[in-house]
Amino acid sequence: MSGSATTGDAHAFRDPQTPDATLDREADYLHAEHTLRSWFFTTDHKRIALLYLASITAFFVLGAVTAGLVRLALVVPDGQVFSNDTYNKLFTIHGVVMVWFFLIPSIPATFGNFLIPLMIGARDLAFPKLNLASWYVFMTGAFFTLVSVVLGGVDTGWTFYTPLSTAFSNTWVVPALIGVTIVGFSSILTGLNFVVTIHTMRAPGMTWFRLPIFVWTHYATSLIFLLATPVITLALVLLILERAFHIGVFDPAYGGDPVLFQHLFWFYSHPAVYIMVLPGMGVISEIVPAFARKKLFGYKFVAYAAIGLASVTFFVWGHHMFVNGQSDLASLAFSVLSFAVAVPSAVKVYNWTATIHKGSLRLDTPMLYAMGYIGLFVLGGLTGLYLATLAINQHVHATYFVVAHFHYIMVGGTVLAFLGGLHFWWPKVTGRMYVESWGRISAFLIFIGFNVTFFPQFILGYLGMPRRYHVYPPEFQFLNILSSAGSTILAVGYIFPMIYLVYSIWFGKRAPANPWDARGLEWTVPSPPPAHNFLSEPKAPEIPYDYPIQASESQRHHS
Amino acid sequence: MTTSDLALQLWPPAASATAVETDWLILAFTVLTLLLTVPVFVAITWFAIRYREGVRADRSSSGVRSMPIEISWMLIPFLLTLIFFAWGARLFFISKSPPADAMVVEAIGRQWMWKFQHPTGQSEINDLHIPVGQAIRIRMTSQDVIHALYFPVLRMQMAVLPDRTTEMWFKADRTGTYRMYCSEYCGTDHSRMDGRLVIMTQAEYAAWLQDSGAQQGGQAGAGRAVYEAYGCGNCHDPGARVRAPSLAGLYGRPVALADGRTVVADESYLRQKILNPNRDRLAGGGRQVMPAFQGVIANDDLDRLVAYIKATGPRAEQEDPR
Numbered sequence: 001m002s003g004s005a006t007t008g009d010a011h012a013f014r015d016p017q018t019p020d021a022t023l024d025r026e027a028d029y030l031h032a033e034h035t036l037r038s039w040f041f042t043t044d045h046k047r048i049a050l051l052y053l054a055s056i057t058a059f060f061v062l063g064a065v066t067a068g069l070v071r072l073a074l075v076v077p078d079g080q081v082f083s084n085d086t087y088n089k090l091f092t093i094h095g096v097v098m099v100w101f102f103l104i105p106s107i108p109a110t111f112g113n114f115l116i117p118l119m120i121g122a123r124d125l126a127f128p129k130l131n132l133a134s135w136y137v138f139m140t141g142a143f144f145t146l147v148s149v150v151l152g153g154v155d156t157g158w159t160f161y162t163p164l165s166t167a168f169s170n171t172w173v174v175p176a177l178i179g180v181t182i183v184g185f186s187s188i189l190t191g192l193n194f195v196v197t198i199h200t201m202r203a204p205g206m207t208w209f210r211l212p213i214f215v216w217t218h219y220a221t222s223l224i225f226l227l228a229t230p231v232i233t234l235a236l237v238l239l240i241l242e243r244a245f246h247i248g249v250f251d252p253a254y255g256g257d258p259v260l261f262q263h264l265f266w267f268y269s270h271p272a273v274y275i276m277v278l279p280g281m282g283v284i285s286e287i288v289p290a291f292a293r294k295k296l297f298g299y300k301f302v303a304y305a306a307i308g309l310a311s312v313t314f315f316v317w318g319h320h321m322f323v324n325g326q327s328d329l330a331s332l333a334f335s336v337l338s339f340a341v342a343v344p345s346a347v348k349v350y351n352w353t354a355t356i357h358k359g360s361l362r363l364d365t366p367m368l369y370a371m372g373y374i375g376l377f378v379l380g381g382l383t384g385l386y387l388a389t390l391a392i393n394q395h396v397h398a399t400y401f402v403v404a405h406f407h408y409i410m411v412g413g414t415v416l417a418f419l420g421g422l423h424f425w426w427p428k429v430t431g432r433m434y435v436e437s438w439g440r441i442s443a444f445l446i447f448i449g450f451n452v453t454f455f456p457q458f459i460l461g462y463l464g465m466p467r468r469y470h471v472y473p474p475e476f477q478f479l480n481i482l483s484s485a486g487s488t489i490l491a492v493g494y495i496f497p498m499i500y501l502v503y504s505i506w507f508g509k510r511a512p513a514n515p516w517d518a519r520g521l522e523w524t525v526p527s528p529p530p531a532h533n534f535l536s537e538p539k540a541p542e543i544p545y546d547y548p549i550q551a552s553e554s555q556r557h558h559s
Numbered sequence: 560m561t562t563s564d565l566a567l568q569l570w571p572p573a574a575s576a577t578a579v580e581t582d583w584l585i586l587a588f589t590v591l592t593l594l595l596t597v598p599v600f601v602a603i604t605w606f607a608i609r610y611r612e613g614v615r616a617d618r619s620s621s622g623v624r625s626m627p628i629e630i631s632w633m634l635i636p637f638l639l640t641l642i643f644f645a646w647g648a649r650l651f652f653i654s655k656s657p658p659a660d661a662m663v664v665e666a667i668g669r670q671w672m673w674k675f676q677h678p679t680g681q682s683e684i685n686d687l688h689i690p691v692g693q694a695i696r697i698r699m700t701s702q703d704v705i706h707a708l709y710f711p712v713l714r715m716q717m718a719v720l721p722d723r724t725t726e727m728w729f730k731a732d733r734t735g736t737y738r739m740y741c742s743e744y745c746g747t748d749h750s751r752m753d754g755r756l757v758i759m760t761q762a763e764y765a766a767w768l769q770d771s772g773a774q775q776g777g778q779a780g781a782g783r784a785v786y787e788a789y790g791c792g793n794c795h796d797p798g799a800r801v802r803a804p805s806l807a808g809l810y811g812r813p814v815a816l817a818d819g820r821t822v823v824a825d826e827s828y829l830r831q832k833i834l835n836p837n838r839d840r841l842a843g844g845g846r847q848v849m850p851a852f853q854g855v856i857a858n859d860d861l862d863r864l865v866a867y868i869k870a871t872g873p874r875a876e877q878e879d880p881r
């Protein structure tokens with residue numbers, strides 16, 4: 001990557017009327033080669049991103065079907081639909097699949113893979129072969145977990161608490177654990193790749209404070225991948241050994257400490273929440289300025305907030321154990337630190353709102369998702385503060401209040417960001433446009449369906465309905481029926497995009513290089529991008545988010 | 560608390576001062592969070608209308624500097640929420656410091672039942688009777704996995720761990736029958752590991768103690784302890800992992816055997832079946848997994864055990880607290 005840094009007319013990519021890609025179709029990454037081999041042995045970050053996209057979509061379907069069955073079971077209070085064991089297996093598979101095989105890899109492994117090199121002006125990630133290897137590692141882990149499902153499932157919950165998981169469950173715990181352990185390595189490889197890429201592969205002139213926030217949040221996410229994942233790997237390996245050989249680390253019958261496992265588990269799994277959240281924030285930080293036509297408000301604050309979140313998140317794991325026999329002093333510290341985490345999260349929400357202020361708004365599908373995201377994420381975040389309040393936690397811990405809270409963050413937040421990003425970059429990835437009206441309808445359905453499904457669960461939780469309950473008291477039935485009804489709307493909202501997006505691949509209009517008139521290097525290359533990304537040397541923009549409307553403060557502070 | 564099946568309940572009853580204060584805490588916190596977020600939601604909606612593309616509006620820079628704004632919207636909400644951190648912590652610490660005169664109830668959790676033992680020696684399964692207005696301190700432990708004892712009406716729960724004793728204390732201020740749950744997932748019948756919290760007046764409680772004391776005294780009462788000591792309930796209690804016939808109400812009833820005979824379950828049948836279950840196999844082809852207790856249970860204990868089985872009437876459907 002050397003030589004003169006000149007490109008064509010800088011204005012060419014700002015015009016929404018840019019004609020269809022003039023690139024010879026043979027050269028774009030989708031059409032460069034056609035064999036199966038060219039997909040399964042590709043080292044192109046864009047193709048690997050699509051391999052991931054296909055795999056996690058399949059897992060999302062599995063996770064969604066099991067969620068649907070759980071909701072079906074909860075329509076009646078007396079647990080007549082399934083046996084208790086079947087129900088327990090269903091929510092365990094749902095949790096395991098949604099967390100480890102969908103949400104954690106979702107945005108980083110697809111959009112991160114696809115976009116980071118394009119956004120920083122690189123030809124590929126630093127280690128393309130390692131990138132491919134990470135997908136194979138992921139699929140190997142997936143294989144083990146699916147084996148455990150096919151053999152008869154697991155019933156420990158996605159949290160695998162001891163000694164239930166080590167000594168009492170007689171389901172297929174070990175294959176599931178092996179699967180999840182292996183998947184961790186694919187996260188580590190991806191994180192390593194991103195960190196090295198962002199450090200070493202930036203185009204000339206692409207300084208740290210010219211990077212899109214998407215890259216910043218992925219940098220922060222990668223640090224968590226690298227620092228936290230080894231801990232869960234260790235914990236799960238010990239768990240496997242405990243179950244197989246009774247090594248006496250977690251099982252009190254052999255002198256172990258069952259709560260130790262919870263500490264190790266949450267030492268990873270709380271930061272993992274930010275693995276799921278930060279990339280979504282990155283996506284929203286790209287969409288909002290593009291559709292407000294305005295520079296992101298407080299760019300540097302948002303960038304620092306990402307790193308701040310990634311750091312503080314390592315010190316709050318104990319908020320999952322306030323009522324699990326942890327010392328009261330520890331609970332006090334974990335409580336106040338959890339309040340502190342909310343600060344950098346809130347910063348982002350206020351900054352997105354300020355970005356919209358005095359913008360010139362277009363409410364296209366990606367923007368609708370982004371606005372839905374902001375609303376649901378705020379609700380999820382605030383109810384997190386309730387949970388961090390010791391006296392409230394003592395009541396709503398392990399109830400449906402928690403289920404509602406984390407679904408607002410993970411589904412209302414991250415899945416909406418994922419879908420927003422999917423609609424935003426779909427033209428870039430596939431070279432095709434989807435039908436806008438369908439996009440808006442499904443964004444709307446998802447927002448409504450989501451709230452009808454999960455809002456009643458806050459009430460259920462405060463009323464005292466414990467989570468993981470197949471049989472529940474009849475006075476909770478009305479709200480459970482409401483929740484299940486909402487999930488059918490949600491399901492329709494998820495199925496629509498699968499149809500019209502796939503349809504667009506063959507029948508959609510050709511996408512121009514920059515359909516949204518957005519900033520960022522990824523929009524300067526044709527859609528779909530050429531196999532080697534840039535036809536000429538990319539030139540970093542002087543100011544990130546250089547949209548026509550400048551935020552009031554921008555010239556003064558962040559030039 | 561009688562409700563029809565589809566009734567919509569929106570707020571749980573509260574039966575202690577801590578529970579009431581917890582409600583105030585969450586309500587006040589909700590007011591604050593509404594103050595912090597409603598403006599954001601209104602602003603987003605308003606901006607989306609006011610600044611739509613094509614709508615004429617003032618889009619000039621308003622000249623505000625970002626630094627002071629950023630700092631203020633970071634710090635002010637944080638400091639305000641800290642009030643609730645402190646309030647929540649205070650309430651939590653109160654609920655961690657039992658008064659010296661608290662009555663101590665021992666609790667044992669095990670897959671999938673609760674056992675409570677009163678200071679006067681009476682014990683009960685899956686129900687907890689307590690007097691109103693008296694500080695109660697529950698000391699609990701588990702015999703297998705982790706469970707958690709949860710009383711929504713007191714807004715309180717605590718983990719029940721296999722390797723140590725945990726505690727909770729409260730002082731109920733309202734009589735009534737309320738729900739009790741296991742709130743830590745503990746395997747197959749986790750959702751059946753529930754029961755009732757019966758809060759009674761002092762006089763009612765005294766009467767209850769006497770009643771159950773009488774019931775539990777004598778041969779049958781001691782038999783219950785033998786029954787538990789040898790883990791009969793692990794197979795014979797409803798919801799047990801092993802499918803074994805229920806022993807409740809067995810005494811005096813005809814039993815169909817695998818060889819076609821029908822015998823009446825009298826004392827000698829019970830004795831014989833306990834000592835050597837492989838004889839006189841039951842009809843129905845269930846798997847015989849019961850160990851023989853010949854030479855295991857001493858004769859006097861066997862007498863007590865049989866007395867206990869005789870004493871258990873036909874198992875009434877567990878009363879519903881609603």
Ligand code: HEM
Pocket residue numbers: 064067068070071091092094095096098099102103156157158159403407410411415453467468469470487490
């Ligand atoms: C990316 C999307 C999702 C993620 C990451 C996710 C994650 C989880 C997790 C981790 C659990 C806890 C499982 C456990 O307790 O072991 C859970 C439970 C649950 N999820 Fe989801 N979920 C997602 C989507 C959905 C959707 C769309 C629905 C609605 C139909 C749903 C319905 C439920 C229900 C009802 C439970 C509670 C089961 C119970 O506690 O009895 N989830 N989810």
Ligand SMILES: [Cu+2]
Pocket residue numbers: 269270273316317319320
């Ligand atoms: Cu956490």
Ligand SMILES: [Cu+2]
Pocket residue numbers: 706707741742743744745746748749750752
């Ligand atoms: Cu339980």
